[in-house]
Amino acid sequence: MxxxxxxxxxxxxxxxxxxxxxxxxxxxxxxxxxxxxxMELQKAASASDGKIEICQLEVTSDESIAALKTRIGTQPIDVLINNAGIMGKDPQTPVNMDFAELEHVLSVNSIAPLRVTLAFLANVEAAKGKIAVLSSIMGTFGYNDGSKLAYCVSKTALNGIFRHLARELKSRGVSVVLLHPGWVRTDMGGAAATVSPEDSARGLLGEIDACTVEKTGRLMSFQRGEMAW
Ligand SMILES: NC(=O)c1ccc[n+]([C@@H]2O[C@H](COP(=O)([O-])OP(=O)(O)OC[C@H]3O[C@@H](n4cnc5c(N)ncnc54)[C@H](OP(=O)(O)O)[C@@H]3O)[C@@H](O)[C@H]2O)c1
Structure with a gap:
């Protein structure tokens, strides 16, 4: 399992x-x-026949990460999914930026995934496992709307960090995939979004399945298919 x-x-x-x-x-x-x-996660855990274990983790906190590390110990982790992220508050345009918020968004979306990944790297290495990261099309250089600039550049930085990490980890048998989940109907995506969480998650898990060390360090859409940076 x-x-x-x-x-x-x-x-x-x-x-x-x-x-x-x-x-x-x-x-x-x-x-x-x-x-x-x-509550929803508790319901899912109750219905999971013991497969889902709920643990506390604030991804920006070294103390919280260390407490989870203590709880998990040396157990191998086959797939680490860095999913937590925030959109950040406005204003966040190129000409009107809340700098405290920009730093906060970078801390949650770009730095914390590396912090979490390095904390559990030995566990992933023990399983010759995979690291998946929720990125976004909004972090690509072809995305031309600057109205959510803090979020966009946080995902661009995330891509950069994990591309480099992928190269480092290839020889250790650990693969890395960056994922665009589509525009998904969540609190972040909003009610008008075009993709259900169910369809997105199904595609993302398929994409993680398909990731190998040979294909490490790519940005993939939930609908399969490599995307340009
Ligand atoms: N929805 C989309 O259309 C879309 C598109 C492209 C990429 N993405 C990316 O996909 C990922 C998930 O998005 P989503 O739509 O599911 O967002 P969401 O509904 O807003 O959920 C965000 C999740 O991240 C958690 N989180 C935020 N800050 C955290 C922190 N400091 N420590 C631990 N957990 C934290 C939230 O926990 P709390 O409940 O405690 O706040 C929540 O569980 C994000 O990385 C997002 O950037 C989403």
Whole structure:
């Protein structure tokens, strides 16, 4: 039974990834900031026949990461999914930027995934496992709308960090995939979004399945297909 560790698993895409991974027979360490209030995740865990274990994790906190590391110990992790992310508050345009918020968005979306990944790298290496990262088409250089600039550049930085990490980890048998989930109907994506969390998560899990060391370090759409940076 493979083990998945997922960040931000209490709602949105992360919750659906946890549900579907467990339904496929995986053991899921489903992390969230506030397990006591993660009602949907608690329901999913109750229905999972013990496959979903809920753990606390605030991805920007070294203390929180260390506590989870202590709890998990040396257990191998087959798939680490860095899903947690935020859009950030406005204003965040090239000519009107809230700099405190820009730093916050970079801290959650770009730096925390590396922080979490390095904390659990030995566990992923032990499984010769995979690291998946929720990126976005909004982080690509071809995306020409600057109205959510903090979010866009946080995903561009994320791509850069994990492309370099992928090269480093190839010889260690660990693969890395960056994922665009589509425009998904979650709190972040909004009600008008075109993709259901179910369809997105199904595509993302398929894309993670297909990732190998030979194909490491690519940006992939949930609908399969490599995307340009
Ligand atoms: N929805 C889309 O259309 C779309 C498109 C492209 C990429 N993405 C990416 O996909 C990922 C998931 O998005 P989503 O739509 O599911 O978003 P969402 O519904 O807003 O959920 C975000 C999740 O991230 C968690 N989170 C935020 N900050 C955190 C922190 N500091 N520590 C731990 N957890 C934290 C949230 O936990 P709390 O409940 O505690 O806040 C929540 O579980 C994100 O990385 C996002 O950028 C989404």
């Amino acid at each position: 493979p083990t998945y560790l997922i960040t931000g698993a209490n709602r949105g895409i992360g919750l659906e990834l946890a549900r579907q991974a467990a339904a496929r027979g995986a053991r899921v360490i489903a992390t969230c900031r506030d397990p006591g209030h993660a």
